[in-house]
Amino acid sequence: MTHSGEPVIRVADLKKHYGDIKAVDGVSFEVARGEVFGMLGPNGAGKTTTIEVLEGLREPDSGVVEVFGLDVCKHPDSIKQRIGVQLQSVALYPRLTVAELVDLFGSFFDHRVPAKQLIDAVDLGERANVRSMNLSGGQQQRLSIALALVNDPDLIFLDEPTTGLDPQARRSLWDLVKGIQAKGKSVLLTTHYMEEAAELCDRVAIMDHGHVLEMGTVQELIGRRFKERAVFFDTSAQLPSQKLAGLAGVTRASQEDGQTLLYSKDVPSTIGALLAMADDLSIEPKNLGIRQATLEDVFLDLTGRALRD
Numbered sequence: 001m002t003h004s005g006e007p008v009i010r011v012a013d014l015k016k017h018y019g020d021i022k023a024v025d026g027v028s029f030e031v032a033r034g035e036v037f038g039m040l041g042p043n044g045a046g047k048t049t050t051i052e053v054l055e056g057l058r059e060p061d062s063g064v065v066e067v068f069g070l071d072v073c074k075h076p077d078s079i080k081q082r083i084g085v086q087l088q089s090v091a092l093y094p095r096l097t098v099a100e101l102v103d104l105f106g107s108f109f110d111h112r113v114p115a116k117q118l119i120d121a122v123d124l125g126e127r128a129n130v131r132s133m134n135l136s137g138g139q140q141q142r143l144s145i146a147l148a149l150v151n152d153p154d155l156i157f158l159d160e161p162t163t164g165l166d167p168q169a170r171r172s173l174w175d176l177v178k179g180i181q182a183k184g185k186s187v188l189l190t191t192h193y194m195e196e197a198a199e200l201c202d203r204v205a206i207m208d209h210g211h212v213l214e215m216g217t218v219q220e221l222i223g224r225r226f227k228e229r230a231v232f233f234d235t236s237a238q239l240p241s242q243k244l245a246g247l248a249g250v251t252r253a254s255q256e257d258g259q260t261l262l263y264s265k266d267v268p269s270t271i272g273a274l275l276a277m278a279d280d281l282s283i284e285p286k287n288l289g290i291r292q293a294t295l296e297d298v299f300l301d302l303t304g305r306a307l308r309d
């Protein structure tokens with residue numbers, strides 16, 4: 001058993017080069033037991049290479065790579081019994097049914113979850129006897145997660161689990177991942193969707209060109225770079241811009257198309273001062289709201305590029 005304090009994954013200065021291509025170039029991070037950890041980055045960042053080294057599918061050039069405190073190069077077989085690996089494509093066996101695939105994958109392991117329980121857990125009970133090629137995209141992804149769970153693993157690897165899914169199928173996958181975490185399991189997932197990382201991950205490593213650029217909770221990543229939040233509201237009246245800029249906490253103010261934006265380093269004070277001023281001027285700020293910087297802004301700030309380029 002892993003102790004709660006001991007990380008389930010430890011990677012230190014991992015390198016994996018393909019000739020001149022430095023796919024992974026000195027990556028370090030740890031994943032705690034029960035944590036959902038996300039590797040977020042654009043195509044080619046080195047996410048899949050990192051995950052495949054951890055799964056024991058690729059040999060690292062150098063660095064420490066431990067799962068459950070064991071060196072992945074020295075103990076691949078005992079680690080494999082306790083991890084769940086989502087394959088990129090279940091299209092490998094298009095003519096097998098959901099139930100047949102779950103049975104087949106279960107047969108690879110000493111310890112396995114009852115097939116029906118697993119199929120129900122990913123909400124495919126009604127589709128158990130349907131061939132995998134006839135499932136929708138979302139159902140195929142849920143099946144691939146079921147297959148990653150056949151051995152009741154303590155740690156699950158999900159490589160871009162929702163790429164190509166529509167928003168509804170994506171949400172259903174998110175619920176599945178949350179359910180896995182609620183059972184005390186640890187998850188390492190990769191994604192290039194900011195929203196997904198923010199929704200699911202306890203901590204995120206932002207990767208680009210084989211490097212981890214920043215790591216932390218989403219709030220930490222945003223807070224490190226963006227101290228200000230924006231208070232916004234609508235008014236029909238033009239407000240005195242000097243007064244706006246002078247409100248408590250405000251660093252910058254703008255008014256455009258009837259919407260006023262106040263960048264603030266102290267939102268409660270700004271809102272208090274704004275409401276007092278509005279009272280004085282007998283105006284009513286409508287649709288008052290607060291907007292925060294997002295992970296997207298963090299990535300842009302770190303790399304100068306939007307993530308979905």
Ligand SMILES: Nc1ncnc2c1ncn2[C@@H]1O[C@H](COP(=O)(O)OP(=O)(O)O)[C@@H](O)[C@H]1O
Pocket residue numbers: 018021022023024041042043044045046047048049050
């Ligand atoms: N087997 C391979 N041979 C040569 N280059 C590879 C191989 N696998 C990955 N790469 C290269 O390594 C870099 C990182 O790829 P990858 O780990 O797949 O990134 P990601 O999953 O973040 O998109 C890319 O430039 C990719 O082209």
Ligand SMILES: [Mg+2]
Pocket residue numbers: 047048049159
């Ligand atoms: Mg990849």
